[in-house]
Amino acid sequence: MENGFEMIQIMDENGNLVNEEFKSYISESLTKEMYEKMILVRTFDRKAISLQRQGRLGTYAPFEGQEAAQVGSASALKERDWLFPTYRDHAAAITFGHSLPHVLLYWNGRMEGCTVPSGKRIFPPAVPIATQLPHAAGAALAEKRRGTGNAAIVYFGDGATSEGDFHEGLNFASVFKSPVVFFNQNNHFAISVPIEKQMNSRTIAQKSVAYGIPGYRIDGNDIFAVYFYTKQALERARQGEGPTLLEAVTWRYGAHTTADDPKKYRNQEESLSKKRTIDPLLRLERYMKNEGIWEDDWANLVQKEAEEQIEGAVAEMEAFPPPDVNDLFDHVFAEPTWTIREQKEEYMNQIRGAGR
Amino acid sequence: MEMRVKTNKLTMVQAVTDGLRTMLQKKEEVVLLGEDIGSNGGVFRATEGLMEEFGEERVMDTPLSEAGLMGTAIGMAINGMIPVAEIQFLGFIYPAYEQIATHATRIRMRTMGKYTVPMVIRAPYGAGIRAPEIHSDSAEALFTHMPGMKVVCPSTPYDAKGLLIASIEDPDPVLFLEPLRLYRAGKEEVPEGEYRVEIGKAARRREGSDVTLIAWGAMAAQASKAAEKLEQTGVSCEVIDLRTLYPLDKETIAESVQKTGRAVIVQEAHATGGLANDVMGVINDTSFLYLRAPITRVSGFDVPVPFFSLEEHYLPDTERIIQAVEKVIHY
Ligand SMILES: Cc1ncc(C[n+]2csc(CCOP(=O)(O)OP(=O)(O)O)c2C)c(N)n1
Numbered sequence: 001m002e003n004g005f006e007m008i009q010i011m012d013e014n015g016n017l018v019n020e021e022f023k024s025y026i027s028e029s030l031t032k033e034m035y036e037k038m039i040l041v042r043t044f045d046r047k048a049i050s051l052q053r054q055g056r057l058g059t060y061a062p063f064e065g066q067e068a069a070q071v072g073s074a075s076a077l078k079e080r081d082w083l084f085p086t087y088r089d090h091a092a093a094i095t096f097g098h099s100l101p102h103v104l105l106y107w108n109g110r111m112e113g114c115t116v117p118s119g120k121r122i123f124p125p126a127v128p129i130a131t132q133l134p135h136a137a138g139a140a141l142a143e144k145r146r147g148t149g150n151a152a153i154v155y156f157g158d159g160a161t162s163e164g165d166f167h168e169g170l171n172f173a174s175v176f177k178s179p180v181v182f183f184n185q186n187n188h189f190a191i192s193v194p195i196e197k198q199m200n201s202r203t204i205a206q207k208s209v210a211y212g213i214p215g216y217r218i219d220g221n222d223i224f225a226v227y228f229y230t231k232q233a234l235e236r237a238r239q240g241e242g243p244t245l246l247e248a249v250t251w252r253y254g255a256h257t258t259a260d261d262p263k264k265y266r267n268q269e270e271s272l273s274k275k276r277t278i279d280p281l282l283r284l285e286r287y288m289k290n291e292g293i294w295e296d297d298w299a300n301l302v303q304k305e306a307e308e309q310i311e312g313a314v315a316e317m318e319a320f321p322p323p324d325v326n327d328l329f330d331h332v333f334a335e336p337t338w339t340i341r342e343q344k345e346e347y348m349n350q351i352r353g354a355g356r
Numbered sequence: 357m358e359m360r361v362k363t364n365k366l367t368m369v370q371a372v373t374d375g376l377r378t379m380l381q382k383k384e385e386v387v388l389l390g391e392d393i394g395s396n397g398g399v400f401r402a403t404e405g406l407m408e409e410f411g412e413e414r415v416m417d418t419p420l421s422e423a424g425l426m427g428t429a430i431g432m433a434i435n436g437m438i439p440v441a442e443i444q445f446l447g448f449i450y451p452a453y454e455q456i457a458t459h460a461t462r463i464r465m466r467t468m469g470k471y472t473v474p475m476v477i478r479a480p481y482g483a484g485i486r487a488p489e490i491h492s493d494s495a496e497a498l499f500t501h502m503p504g505m506k507v508v509c510p511s512t513p514y515d516a517k518g519l520l521i522a523s524i525e526d527p528d529p530v531l532f533l534e535p536l537r538l539y540r541a542g543k544e545e546v547p548e549g550e551y552r553v554e555i556g557k558a559a560r561r562r563e564g565s566d567v568t569l570i571a572w573g574a575m576a577a578q579a580s581k582a583a584e585k586l587e588q589t590g591v592s593c594e595v596i597d598l599r600t601l602y603p604l605d606k607e608t609i610a611e612s613v614q615k616t617g618r619a620v621i622v623q624e625a626h627a628t629g630g631l632a633n634d635v636m637g638v639i640n641d642t643s644f645l646y647l648r649a650p651i652t653r654v655s656g657f658d659v660p661v662p663f664f665s666l667e668e669h670y671l672p673d674t675e676r677i678i679q680a681v682e683k684v685i686h687y
Contacts, residue, residue, distance in 0.1 A: 058486055058664060087488065109486065109664030127490040128448055129420055162419035164451060190420045192396030198419050265395045323665040332659045339628055343657045347669070354675060 005203040005217045007249055010224040013278055015286025022228050028293050034075065034223050035284050036302050038067040041091035042281060043306040044100065047314065048107065052258045056318070060107045061088045062254045065221075068280030069185045069248040071095045072226030073153060076234055082121045082139050082152035084132040088185075089155040093122050100313035105320060111327055112320070129190075130160040133169025133182065137243070140173070140180035144240070151179040151237040153230070159190025161204055170245065174211040179237035181230060182245045185220060187252040192265035204247040213243050220248030221280040251278065325351065363545040368538050371513035371546045372402045372478070375520035376440065378550055380410050383438060386524060389416040389429060390442030390478075399444055400480055400539060422452035426477070430460050433475040438524060446481035446533065447493035460529045461504030473529045476520070482574050482624055483671055484537035486664040492536075493661050494573075494625035499531045500602040500634065506555055507601040509533040511576040513544040515599060518553030526555060533601075535573040558605035560612065564594035567618040567681055570609060570635055572598040575622045575672060582677035591685060601631055609635065610642035617648035618684045622672055627655035649687035652680045 010019045017023055045064050051057040063070065070091035077083065083096050090103045097120045106113025106125065114124035126132035136154030143150040160166050161184065173180050184204050188195050201207065208215025214236075218225045226248055233244035253271045255262045262268070276282075288294035329336060329344040336344070366374060379386045388403060394417035397404030407415040418425045422443060429439035443449045449456075456477070464472045483492035499507050508523055508530055510516040516534070523530040561576065562583050571579040576597035583593035594612050598605065613619045619639055621632040632653045639651050654672045662670050 059488055107488075109488075109667070111663050111666075113663075127488060128450070159420035162421040162424065164421065164423050190391070191399065192392045192394070193417050193420065197417055260396075260399065264397070325666065325669050328659055328662055328666045328669055329657065337658070339658045343627065347657070350676065350679065351669075 005205040007217050007219055008225055009219045009222050011222045011287055015283055015290050037071045037095055038281050039302050040306040041067055041094055044310050047310050057107050058109050059257050059259045061257045063088050063091055065251045065253045066185055067091055068223035068226055069220035069250045072223040073183050073230040076227055076230035080150045084123045084136040084154040085125050086155055087125045087127055098122050101316040104317040130156055130163035130165035133165050136180050137169050137173035137178045140178040141176050144179050149238050151234050153181045153183050155183050158186040158195050159198055162198055170211045173243040174213045177242035180243045181233045184247045186247050186249050191256045208245040215245040217247045220250030221278045361547045363547050365543040366513045366546040367540045367543050368513045368516045369400055369402050371517040375517040379524045385438045387414050387437055388440045389418050391420055391444050393442050423455055426452035426455035429475050430473055433473045434471040438474050440476045443479040445491045446479040446495055447490040457502055461502050474527050476523045476530045476532050478532045480534045480536045482535045482537055483661050483667050489663050496601055497629055497631050500631055506530045509573045509601055511573055511597050513546050515553050517546050518551050522552040522555050537574040556600045556603050558599055558608040559597045561597050562595040564592040566592045566616055567684055568594045568612040568616045569620050570596045571622040575624050579622050582674040586681055604638055606638050609638050613639050613643045614646040617646055619651045620680045622654045622677055624656050626658050628658050630655055649684040652684050654680045
């Protein structure tokens with residue numbers, strides 16, 4: 001059975017296409033677009049870490065190394081689909097149209113960071129592990145009941161597969177044939193716990209068997225494999241054939257969050273060597289060079305534009321009006337209860353009195 | 357002959373480690389389990405070095421599943437072991453709630469004492485450290501409402517170690533809440549080796565005659581700060597740190613309120629359904645005729661603990677405590 005879940009690649013580490021089936025779909029413009037998006041999010045990620053170190057941002061969850069998994073999968077979505085991210089999936093959210101300044105606001109402890117541009121169906125990041133999987137199953141089921149043809153994608157890590165919600169979400173979705181793609185990013189660690197200590201099964205993809213749904217283990221650093229397999233799974237969902245479990249095998253180079261030290265639990269040499277060998281951006285660069293569609297000037301421009309866009313986002317985040325104390329009270333119920341009304345009134349009088 | 361006990365200056369989180377180490381050394385049955393508690397030493401370093409010292413069989417990194425972790429701990433406890441299970445943040449205990457509420461707390465009663473659950477659940481909790489959302493919940497009332505389990509909450513390094521040892525030795529399940537804001541707030545002399553702080557006993561942190569301030573966890577420290585400021589304006593506050601939230605120390609509360617005639621209860625948790633209401637009940641039952649003013653509560657609001665940009669507004673500060681005290685003094 002395990003042999004059924006070998007890792008799928010379309011492009012290998014050296015940037016060579018190894019699966020001809022998809023060749024005709026890989027245009028120059030698609031390739032460049034993917035590269036541009038990955039540069040944007042990588043630059044964003046590095047900037048966020050540096051802002052955190054300067055005290056201009058709170059604790060932040062970096063994703064460097066997982067760009068292909070997030071950008072590739074989110075690029076396969078259609079405008080009216082749903083995206084359920086975790087705290088690490090800002091690259092997916094940004095790819096799907098979340099606003100950069102708002103992602104930064106989220107990490108600065110601002111509730112406004114949970115709000116997305118109008119029309120975008122991006123749920124606030126799930127902080128408790130795996131709780132978003134049943135939500136996605138449910139939201140997708142509602143789309144199916146309304147016959148819209150829209151689907152949902154839900155992101156989660158390898159650690160999340162240990163929680164009950166993972167199993168419950170997959171089971172419900174498969175029983176009700178919800179149009180949802182369960183997108184796992186297997187970055188091999190849940191904070192400090194390596195995958196060998198998380199589970200005894202060799203792959204995450206094989207867990208699909210228990211729920212009677214298709215599962216694929218794909219190279220999560222191969223943006224083409226991620227993009228096309230997600231697209232297929234979404235297509236299948238739209239046609240009423242139910243959910244798919246995708247395991248994107250990837251690697252995160254840095255800390256779990258800016259609050260921890262990866263040196264305590266992860267071999268840094270291994271991360272460094274992966275950066276030189278399997279890195280998703282480097283791989284696409286190699287592919288483009290092999291294909292003769294790489295130009296240094298273009299790449300420099302892409303980097304420069306990403307930096308400008310991010311500088312703009314940082315400026316916008318920092319110019320955002322200060323938090324409004326009313327927001328503490330005003331969104332708990334449609335109509336505030338008397339308890340909240342009284343507490344608010346008393347507190348507002350007090351801070352007004354104190355001139356705060 | 358005077359016995360000299362060697363002490364070390366420790367933070368609260370170091371005192372917790374020290375207490376865990378002491379009990380791991382003392383009893384073979386004690387095992388620690390939790391997420392990231394092994395090679396990482398816990399996200400707050402509370403179990404730092406313990407896996408290296410006692411091995412992976414005694415200090416176990418578990419898969420990421422609070423329900424699994426809690427259920428397994430219960431199973432170990434009914435079968436002769438003494439598990440100390442770490443929940444990474446109290447806000448992530450909800451998946452384990454079923455195991456705690458429907459099993460850990462009732463096994464003794466359901467088996468008429470044949471099976472018991474002598475386990476400890478350690479959970480860092482509370483706001484004030486600018487953590488991301490959900491990491492700052494104060495959900496103690498969900499557990500004090502649950503017969504069959506004791507709930508303990510130290511506010512000093514000395515108490516943390518002494519109460520932890522007492523909790524590990526307690527024959528019933530104990531939820532041991534560690535206030536995040538106090539983990540590294542200061543150091544205190546902590547004796548080496550074994551000592552106990554009795555579960556069910558509050559501490560008088562400060563003597564006073566005009567009003568009793570009752571608090572626990574990070575709010576105990578906040579109440580003491582307010583008391584210091586009030587002292588300068590001539591108001592004498594007695595500060596009671598509950599230390600054990602279930603069962604409450606009825607006597608200490610009553611004795612103090614009967615002396616001062618006034619009570620202000622300070623809690624970080626939401627007002628409605630919070631433990632402050634139970635403390636109020638105790639005062640009402642024991643000391644009604646001594647009161648010179650209505651009992652007053654200062655609480656977090658009835659809103660989810662907010663994102664950190666609004667955290668300072670959620671948390672009771674000295675200003676809010678002082679206002680409440682002035683209200684009862686001038687009633
Ligand atoms: C229910 C719950 N338990 C514990 C945590 C603390 N925690 C945050 S992230 C994390 C590890 C998650 O690992 P994984 O699912 O592999 O995702 P990754 O962070 O690697 O992307 C843990 C234990 C949490 N957020 N929620």
